[in-house]
Amino acid sequence: TVRQAFSDALDMTRMSLRHNTHDATRNALRTRYVLGDMLGQSPQMEQVRQTILLYARSSAAVLIEGETGTGKELAAQAIHREYFARHDARQGKKSHPFVAVNCGAIAESLLEAELFGYEEGAFTGSRRGGRAGLFEIAHGGTLFLDEIGEMPLPLQTRLLRVLEEKEVTRVGGHQPVPVDVRVISATHCKLEEDMQQGRFRRDLFYRLSILRLQLPPLRERVADILPLAESFLKVSLAALSAPFSAALRQGLQASETVLVHYDWPG
Structure with a gap:
């Protein structure tokens, strides 16, 4: 429809603007939050902090669950910071980007290009020379997939393949690109219910939830x-x-x- 075409064009413009800033900000992909920013002295928050420290010992995928406003991205950044602090202490300091994307805030066709990148001519309005996706930009660091429950099923299939093969193929391309990325996902949804209703892939769920962190609401x-x-x-x-x-x-x-x-x- 005309409305959908206009919406997609607007999303494309936004994506283009973000892409134009990727080069300038690539070295500024740093976390703002640390474990100490997880405020609160309640037993529940102390348990959250201890779990973050535990998960920082592993590079396994983490699924963070909690209501909107419970601090899921804050927790993801804390895991990232703690993990790479330990990693760098053993192997020397390197650059470890933290890249975040909200899977429910971008149209399906554009989310695919955002995550996996695209080659020149892959679609109308694609940038000359193509563009690296967020998986490539997050290489050596963490990709935070916020609101993973909003990801359309076709993209869930492609995401699963990237996690299994540890390589990504850009939209319109044929050459796989190796990626070394820790994936941390977050959701406010009940993904188990979504799986039962066919809205979320069961195999992807188990790939993303090797480690699970539940954030309690303030009440x-x-x-x-x-x-x-x-x-x-x-x-x-x-x-x-x-x-x-x-x-x-x-x-x-x-x-x-x-x-x-x-x-x-x-």
């Missing part, structure tokens, strides 16, 4: 609510060059009952 870790509120308030005040006064602390403490009884999403 299930009430002990963290007030400290988190204070931390976020301090950050906001610092941006305004304003102090965290005793009056603000008292006001926050007076709001404790309201805060801890709110049904926090994520």
